[in-house]
Amino acid sequence: MSRFTVAVDAMGGDHAPEAIVSGAIRALRQSSDLEILLAGPADKLNALLQDAQDVQKRISILPANEVISMEDAPMLAVRKKVDSSMVQAVLAVKEGRAQAVVSAGSTGAFLACGMFRLGRIPGVERPALAVLIPGTQKPFLLMDSGANADCQSKYLDQFALMGSVYMKNVVGVADPAVGLVNIGAEAEKGNRLAKEAHERMTAQSSYHFAGNVEARDIPSGAFDVVVADGFTGNVILKYTEGLVGAVMGMIKAEVNTSLRCKIGALLMKPAFRALKHKMDYNSVGGAPLLGVEGAMVKAHGSSGEMAMANAVLQAEKMIRGDIVEKIRDGLTGLVDKMDGGEIV
Amino acid sequence: MSRFTVAVDAMGGDHAPEAIVSGAIRALRQSSDLEILLAGPADKLNALLQDAQDVQKRISILPANEVISMEDAPMLAVRKKVDSSMVQAVLAVKEGRAQAVVSAGSTGAFLACGMFRLGRIPGVERPALAVLIPGTQKPFLLMDSGANADCQSKYLDQFALMGSVYMKNVVGVADPAVGLVNIGAEAEKGNRLAKEAHERMTAQSSYHFAGNVEARDIPSGAFDVVVADGFTGNVILKYTEGLVGAVMGMIKAEVNTSLRCKIGALLMKPAFRALKHKMDYNSVGGAPLLGVEGAMVKAHGSSGEMAMANAVLQAEKMIRGDIVEKIRDGLTGLVDKMDGGEIV
Numbered sequence: 299m300s301r302f303t304v305a306v307d308a309m310g311g312d313h314a315p316e317a318i319v320s321g322a323i324r325a326l327r328q329s330s331d332l333e334i335l336l337a338g339p340a341d342k343l344n345a346l347l348q349d350a351q352d353v354q355k356r357i358s359i360l361p362a363n364e365v366i367s368m369e370d371a372p373m374l375a376v377r378k379k380v381d382s383s384m385v386q387a388v389l390a391v392k393e394g395r396a397q398a399v400v401s402a403g404s405t406g407a408f409l410a411c412g413m414f415r416l417g418r419i420p421g422v423e424r425p426a427l428a429v430l431i432p433g434t435q436k437p438f439l440l441m442d443s444g445a446n447a448d449c450q451s452k453y454l455d456q457f458a459l460m461g462s463v464y465m466k467n468v469v470g471v472a473d474p475a476v477g478l479v480n481i482g483a484e485a486e487k488g489n490r491l492a493k494e495a496h497e498r499m500t501a502q503s504s505y506h507f508a509g510n511v512e513a514r515d516i517p518s519g520a521f522d523v524v525v526a527d528g529f530t531g532n533v534i535l536k537y538t539e540g541l542v543g544a545v546m547g548m549i550k551a552e553v554n555t556s557l558r559c560k561i562g563a564l565l566m567k568p569a570f571r572a573l574k575h576k577m578d579y580n581s582v583g584g585a586p587l588l589g590v591e592g593a594m595v596k597a598h599g600s601s602g603e604m605a606m607a608n609a610v611l612q613a614e615k616m617i618r619g620d621i622v623e624k625i626r627d628g629l630t631g632l633v634d635k636m637d638g639g640e641i642v
Numbered sequence: 643m644s645r646f647t648v649a650v651d652a653m654g655g656d657h658a659p660e661a662i663v664s665g666a667i668r669a670l671r672q673s674s675d676l677e678i679l680l681a682g683p684a685d686k687l688n689a690l691l692q693d694a695q696d697v698q699k700r701i702s703i704l705p706a707n708e709v710i711s712m713e714d715a716p717m718l719a720v721r722k723k724v725d726s727s728m729v730q731a732v733l734a735v736k737e738g739r740a741q742a743v744v745s746a747g748s749t750g751a752f753l754a755c756g757m758f759r760l761g762r763i764p765g766v767e768r769p770a771l772a773v774l775i776p777g778t779q780k781p782f783l784l785m786d787s788g789a790n791a792d793c794q795s796k797y798l799d800q801f802a803l804m805g806s807v808y809m810k811n812v813v814g815v816a817d818p819a820v821g822l823v824n825i826g827a828e829a830e831k832g833n834r835l836a837k838e839a840h841e842r843m844t845a846q847s848s849y850h851f852a853g854n855v856e857a858r859d860i861p862s863g864a865f866d867v868v869v870a871d872g873f874t875g876n877v878i879l880k881y882t883e884g885l886v887g888a889v890m891g892m893i894k895a896e897v898n899t900s901l902r903c904k905i906g907a908l909l910m911k912p913a914f915r916a917l918k919h920k921m922d923y924n925s926v927g928g929a930p931l932l933g934v935e936g937a938m939v940k941a942h943g944s945s946g947e948m949a950m951a952n953a954v955l956q957a958e959k960m961i962r963g964d965i966v967e968k969i970r971d972g973l974t975g976l977v978d979k980m981d982g983g984e985i986v
């Protein structure tokens with residue numbers, strides 16, 4: 299096994315196992331250091347590896363005969379379905395046979411796997427899901443995108459640190475600017491959580507806190523990491539999808555009101571296509587779950603071969619970037635003295 | 643004085659007093675039942691009324707010689723600057739000389755005026771700011787759009803009721819469907835606030851609760867009133883503005899990459915202009931502050947003549963719709979028995 303072994307849940311996602319396996323093969327062809335552990339039923343997976351002679355010696359099969367479905371209650375499934383492809387892939391990381399794991403299966407179950415199979419990095423209060431969202435100038439990492447509906451200010455402080463470590467070491471941003479989602483630019487603005495988080499984030503020394511970001515300015519690209527509680531973060535994530543779709547739909551509706559506009563739209567097709575591609579955060583790769591003892595990437599449920607390959611390569615980058623170790627180091631620069639606060 | 647007298651803060655807003663006064667005149671020309679009390683310095687305002695002979699007998703001047711600026715601390719200004727145009731206009735409602743008040747001045751000061759000069763309708767926990775936002779099919783009322791950063795579930799229940807009363811009696815929606823902003827469609831999803839609010843909203847009998855709305859579906863037009871705490875609501879409001887602007891900016895940037903697209907964009911100009919107009923929530927009118935003892939409309943700070951006229955006519959509709967009385971009535975159908983809960 300190489301130092302860059304990624305365990306892949308071959309049975310998770312809408313297009314499993316075919317797209318998952320071909321995505322894994324594609325990733326292996328792109329990165330010569332990479333090795334892959336494919337978790338799933340051996341016979342099915344072997345059949346899909348026929349055309350991968352060139353990379354076959356870097357793929358091993360991790361036999362797993364159960365599947366966690368979208369209908370399964372996450373916690374229960376993670377506890378009971380030990381022989382599932384997802385749990386087996388995660389256990390491979392726990393046992394040191396892989397350094398990262400990728401799944402396009404149930405988000406809830408994957409989060410539960412992270413928390414209860416891998417465990418948190420000591421000192422991390424709550425692991426969080428990070429999504430890289432396209433902005434006008436550059437993408438930003440939204441942290442937490444929905445793993446933690448109820449948050450305390452110390453969680454937000456850690457989200458900022460973890461997001462910052464990821465942007466620096468995986469995406470390659472030299473000095474990531476962290477913004478705190480708030481309803482005003484001034485320090486004293488916001489709800490209790492945001493006010494207390496602002497105070498903490500100002501006091502720490504582990505990342506570059508650039509102040510509050512009003513929602514209006516989120517897409518501007520002035521911030522590399524955008525921090526919010528998981529409820530607000532999830533609203534931002536889903537609203538991005540809904541609103542971009544709505545605007546596109548409204549343009550389409552306007553276009554259909556005149557021939558002139560129809561011709562214009564036809565000519566503009568390449569621009570719309572480029573925009574659609576740019577705004578599609580699923581194409582950027584998967585969402586890393588940060589704060590657990592291993593590199594975890596949640597690929598989108600609808601991932602095809604390309605998206606899956608990207609997610610695997612992203613997991614490899616997380617190994618190369620020593621994400622887990624660097625989060626551990628960064629925690630020491632956060633402020634602990636406010637932990638007595640019971641406000642939020 | 644007629645039953646439909648609207649007090650107007652003539653000195654609030656970026657284009658005061660000129661655009662405010664001409665907006666008031668325009669509104670008077672459109673509605674023959676309307677009377678207006680213009681609050682501001684008599685000499686200045688009289689000079690602006692020269693060309694309004696046709697409606698002059700329906701305008702009175704309410705002398706006020708101070709102005710509350712955007713720099714003033716809201717609470718302090720509302721207490722100290724009694725002779726300001728904003729406070730005088732609000733006091734006219736309190737004293738029964740007008741039934742509604744409109745201002746394009748400081749939002750914070752206007753909220754403070756509502757709370758401390760007019761006072762809350764008995765039983766209302768927190769007045770809230772409502773903004774009508776364009777959707778793909780029809781507009782929806784976002785409640786609270788930012789007046790209350792920290793909320794309890796009983797506030798949200800009341801926001802739903804008040805928004806519902808407004809949509810029915812001012813906008814004319816027969817049976818407004820209320821959605822609760824949440825991170826999942828199921829009742830058990832969400833943060834503690836959303837879960838408790840869902841329970842309350844299901845139990846009441848004053849409005850039509852249609853369940854949780856995921857942020858992705860907010861623009862769809864399936865909901866007439868979208869309820870959230872003021873922090874989340876303000877994020878949604880501001881993000882709408884920022885993201886629509888970002889998408890338009892990205893289309894523009896794509897267009898400039900080829901001549902073909904440039905020509906297409908030129909042909910599509912009418913469609914873009916129509917969309918821009920449709921998405922501009924400022925053109926819809928002002929934002930009502932609901933829950934106070936009087937009809938209050940906050941016009942956008944940048945309001946010109948047309949926006950101001952719309953805001954005044956909207957205030958008149960709020961009087962006609964008996965908003966205050968109907969909110970009072972609706973409160974009785976809300977559930978009080980959960981008020982012992984200390985969870986949120």
